[in-house]
Amino acid sequence: MDNQPPVVCSNCHQNIRPSDYFCFNCGKNLHPLPLSISFGRQIYIYLGSIFLPPMGFIWGIRYLRQNDTKSKIVGATAIILTFLIFYLAYIYTVQFFDAVKSQLNTQLPDVYGL
Numbered sequence: 352m353d354n355q356p357p358v359v360c361s362n363c364h365q366n367i368r369p370s371d372y373f374c375f376n377c378g379k380n381l382h383p384l385p386l387s388i389s390f391g392r393q394i395y396i397y398l399g400s401i402f403l404p405p406m407g408f409i410w411g412i413r414y415l416r417q418n419d420t421k422s423k424i425v426g427a428t429a430i431i432l433t434f435l436i437f438y439l440a441y442i443y444t445v446q447f448f449d450a451v452k453s454q455l456n457t458q459l460p461d462v463y464g465l
């Protein structure tokens with residue numbers, strides 16, 4: 352399931368350990384550092400998804416592109432939260448305009464003496 356990490360540096364062909372993040376010989380970034388999925392970071396992402404809606408998509412996609420399942424779950428949760436917030440905002444807006452419309456419909460005839 353996981354991508355097999357290279358055992359030889361693609362830049363200088365020095366033997367490297369699969370667990371290395373940087374080539375000890377030339378300093379090449381062998382695979383980008385995994386994104387943090389600490390509890391605090393997750394809370395930050397979920398709150399951000401709720402209160403800064405477009406950010407949830409950006410973080411979500413970034414975490415979905417990670418190789419480990421836990422990161423993918425964090426990413427999927429952020430995207431689902433963002434969708435939920437957009438949906439709730441949509442419902443709320445529709446209800447608000449319906450309320451305004453029905454208010455107008457009941458009050459306008461009074462104003463115009465109809």
Ligand SMILES: [Zn+2]
Binds near residue numbers: 360374
């Ligand atoms: Zn190297």
